[in-house]
Structure formats: C-alpha cells, structure tokens
Amino acid sequence: MDSAVSDVAHGVSPLVEEDEPALPWQTDRTRAPIATKIVVAGGFGVGKTTLVTTVSEITPLRTEALMTEASADTDDLTATPDKLTTTVAMDFGRITLDDDLVLYLFGTPGQQRFWFMWDDLVRGAIGAVVMADTRRLKDCWPALDYFESCGLPYVVAVNHFDGSEQFDAEDVREALTIPAHIPVMIMDARRRISAIETLLSLVGHALDETPE
Numbered sequence: 001m002d003s004a005v006s007d008v009a010h011g012v013s014p015l016v017e018e019d020e021p022a023l024p025w026q027t028d029r030t031r032a033p034i035a036t037k038i039v040v041a042g043g044f045g046v047g048k049t050t051l052v053t054t055v056s057e058i059t060p061l062r063t064e065a066l067m068t069e070a071s072a073d074t075d076d077l078t079a080t081p082d083k084l085t086t087t088v089a090m091d092f093g094r095i096t097l098d099d100d101l102v103l104y105l106f107g108t109p110g111q112q113r114f115w116f117m118w119d120d121l122v123r124g125a126i127g128a129v130v131m132a133d134t135r136r137l138k139d140c141w142p143a144l145d146y147f148e149s150c151g152l153p154y155v156v157a158v159n160h161f162d163g164s165e166q167f168d169a170e171d172v173r174e175a176l177t178i179p180a181h182i183p184v185m186i187m188d189a190r191r192r193i194s195a196i197e198t199l200l201s202l203v204g205h206a207l208d209e210t211p212e
C-alpha cells in the first residue's frame with residue numbers, strides 16, 4: 001500500500017494523491033475538528049512510549065522514572081538491555097490527521113503494578129493499539145484480554161525490534177488466536193509513517209465496529 005503520510009516530524013500530508021483534485025469536504029475549513037481518544041497498550045518495554053513520542057505533534061507528556069535493581073525480578077530487560085526508564089503514569093501525545101481528525105494518544109504504563117490505572121485511562125477511548133514483540137508475545141495477553149472483555153475495539157501492532165526474527169502478521173494472528181476481523185500489522189514504533197499507519201488502521205477498525 002502506498003503510504004498516506006509523510007515521515008517528517010511535524011505536519012502530516014493530506015491523504016490524497018498529488019494529482020487528485022481535493023473533494024469539497026477536504027477543503028472546507030469551517031468543519032469542526034473531531035477529537036478522539038486512543039489508548040496505546042501492551043506489555044512492559046514493548047515500545048508504547050516510543051510510539052506516542054514518534055507521532056506526537058506536540059511535545060509529548062511522559063512520566064518516565066529510572067528503574068532500579070529492585071524491579072529486576074519482575075521486569076525482564078533481556079529484550080531491551082538499553083532500557084533505563086519505565087512509564088509510571090501515562091504517556092500523552094496528539095496528532096492531527098487530515099486537518100480535522102485529532103487523535104489524543106494515551107500510552108499505558110507497562111509494569112504490572114500500574115495496571116489498576118487502565119480503567120481510568122481507557123475511559124472515553126474509541127479504541128486501543130495493543131503492541132506486541134514476537135520475542136515475548138505472551139506479554140500482550142493481559143492487554144488483549146482486557147480489551148476483549150471490555151469490548152473496546154483494538155488492533156494488534158507487532159513492533160519489530162532489530163535483530164528479532166521477522167514474522168508475517170498472519171503468523172502472529174494465529175499464535176495469539178486473534179479473530180479474522182481484527183487488524184494485525186507489523187510496524188516499527190520509531191518510524192513515523194509506520195506508527196501513523198497503525199493509528200489509521202485503528203480508526204478505520206473502530207469506525208467499522210461502532211454502530212452508527
């Protein structure tokens with residue numbers, strides 16, 4: 001699929017081909033922007049803060065705290081040996097798509113001791129991105145269970161880490177037994193285009209799932 005967005009840090013190019021004339025609704029500046037809330041969830045250290053930071057057009061709010069040896073037994077750093085901090089409340093960022101769709105992004109904390117905050121973080125959200133790392137797929141189970149049980153639309157985004165084996169999205173779907181109607185995609189949370197395509201997929205899926 002041709003990418004619909006630019007890879008620059010600020011401003012997102014219109015979702016139309018260059019030689020395609022803009023439709024009247026696309027140039028109507030009087031339309032009020034639609035604001036939506038999206039949650040970015042997943043296991044510890046899977047790249048939630050990275051995703052929010054990569055796409056945000058404002059300076060993202062981050063609540064990182066240094067990790068100490070006290071967490072060594074609970075937080076496995078084998079997959080991310082350079083990781084020094086963890087999110088202790090939430091990440092917050094904003095991205096405007098197509099001039100009038102504003103996504104407010106809320107990244108969850110990954111450590112299990114902060115899961116009690118999820119009920120507050122998801123309130124009012126239209127959907128969630130559940131991030132997964134193929135080296136530790138089971139870490140995303142709690143997030144999958146959570147969104148399945150509360151009925152919030154979600155997509156699964158496999159954050160591909162350098163050096164890890166690359167799998168097809170369909171292999172990941174099978175491994176996690178994700179139903180056919182839920183999008184599963186391979187992405188890179190450090191690449192703006194890739195992260196925005198994940199968000200667009202979630203918005204499309206949430207629209208499909210939400211009754212008029």
Ligand SMILES: Nc1nc2c(ncn2[C@@H]2O[C@H](COP(=O)(O)OP(=O)(O)OP(=O)(O)O)[C@@H](O)[C@H]2O)c(=O)[nH]1
Pocket residue numbers: 043044045046047048049050051080082083084085086087108109110111159160161162187188189190
């Ligand atoms: N190679 C690679 N590294 C990544 C990618 N995404 C994140 N990282 C790195 O992986 C580490 C974890 O990233 P974070 O964004 O802090 O993960 P998180 O899910 O917010 O972590 P917690 O809030 O502690 O649960 C950081 O050191 C990132 O630089 C990726 O796509 N590829």
Ligand SMILES: [Mg+2]
Pocket residue numbers: 048049050086087091107108109110
């Ligand atoms: Mg984080």
